[in-house]
Amino acid sequence: MMTDAKIRLYVDHPLAGGQSVPLDADQALYLFSVMRLQRGDAVLLFNGRDGEWRAEVAEATKRRGVLICRSQTRPLSPSPDLWLLFAPVKKAETVFIVEKAVELGVARLCPVQTARTNADRLNRDRMQANAREAAEQCGATVVPEVEDLLPLERRLADWPAERRILWCNEALAGAATVLAGQARGPWAILIGPEGGFSPAEAARLAAMPQVVQASLGPRILRAETAAVAALTLWQSALGDWA
Missing domain, CATH: 3.40.1280.10 (SPOUT methyltransferase, trefoil knot domain)
Incomplete structure (x- = not known):
């Protein structure tokens, strides 16, 4: 079961229910070496297009990782013009x-x-x-x-x-x-x-x-x-x- 998400991360990748999100080396280093997240932990993701999503760590190594989107937590909320x-x-x-x-x-x-x-x-x-x-x-x-x-x-x-x-x-x-x-x-x-x-x-x-x-x-x-x-x-x- 996912833990409460305490980290938000911007990703340049589509977000939707069940969508897998690959991490680059810098993101993997931050999440798994700096923040010490493990498989099953939760992260909040956003990409500027699909709102905010709660995702689960599915794979975690020092240089790569994969997150799986589980549920949308907030819709897209653009700033004023x-x-x-x-x-x-x-x-x-x-x-x-x-x-x-x-x-x-x-x-x-x-x-x-x-x-x-x-x-x-x-x-x-x-x-x-x-x-x-x-x-x-x-x-x-x-x-x-x-x-x-x-x-x-x-x-x-x-x-x-x-x-x-x-x-x-x-x-x-x-x-x-x-x-x-x-x-x-x-x-x-x-x-x-x-x-x-x-x-x-x-x-x-x-x-x-x-x-x-x-x-x-x-x-x-x-x-x-x-x-x-x-x-x-x-x-x-x-x-x-x-």
């Missing part, structure tokens, strides 16, 4: 932004290079792994996609007409008040770099009809704090917290 545009900062702070954005329920992570962005490169694979690990920990059934780092101007060049952007501009009215009058639908939140946007970037954003400007309060926030604050306000007003 919310993107986070953010300028990468220091490595640890960027990881923090990615992890907390997943926990707070974004659908896509879009790093942008601005005139005052200090980081000029981003390890997308590593950030995607951070997003996957955060989804495993927080109970999400979908892992947000991390996109390539793009210049802000290029990111905005073909911006969808229907997707509004919450631009966190500390010079303006509070975000909660501004969001209270907005409709649900496709949204993005834009968090700038340390030092803020250049005058040219600010003018470009202000001219976009999709942009909604708002402040995050009377104090200057670090980029990672601003991301958490903005996501919390949006989720409370327009997302799946409302």
Whole structure:
């Protein structure tokens, strides 16, 4: 009989009743050498398509293993249609932004290079792994996609007409008040770099009809704090917290 499942694992494999799920070497090492699972133990699996499934360890070695899906524990629960545009900062702070954005329920992570962005490169694979690990920990059934780092101007060049952007501009009215009058639908939140946007970037954003400007309060926030604050306000007003 299966023990209670205490571990969640993302797998890139179909999930259904009776479906066998092969593990790669890293997953087998984690489950059987690090977490000490054995045959008959339970694991919660999700793949971003088929919801969450309770699975049983059928085969277990140091380098490979097989799990068998037994029952669905949760249906697929996609995040709200919310993107986070953010300028990468220091490595640890960027990881923090990615992890907390997943926990707070974004659908896509879009790093942008601005005139005052200090980081000029981003390890997308590593950030995607951070997003996957955060989804495993927080109970999400979908892992947000991390996109390539793009210049802000290029990111905005073909911006969808229907997707509004919450631009966190500390010079303006509070975000909660501004969001209270907005409709649900496709949204993005834009968090700038340390030092803020250049005058040219600010003018470009202000001219976009999709942009909604708002402040995050009377104090200057670090980029990672601003991301958490903005996501919390949006989720409370327009997302799946409302």
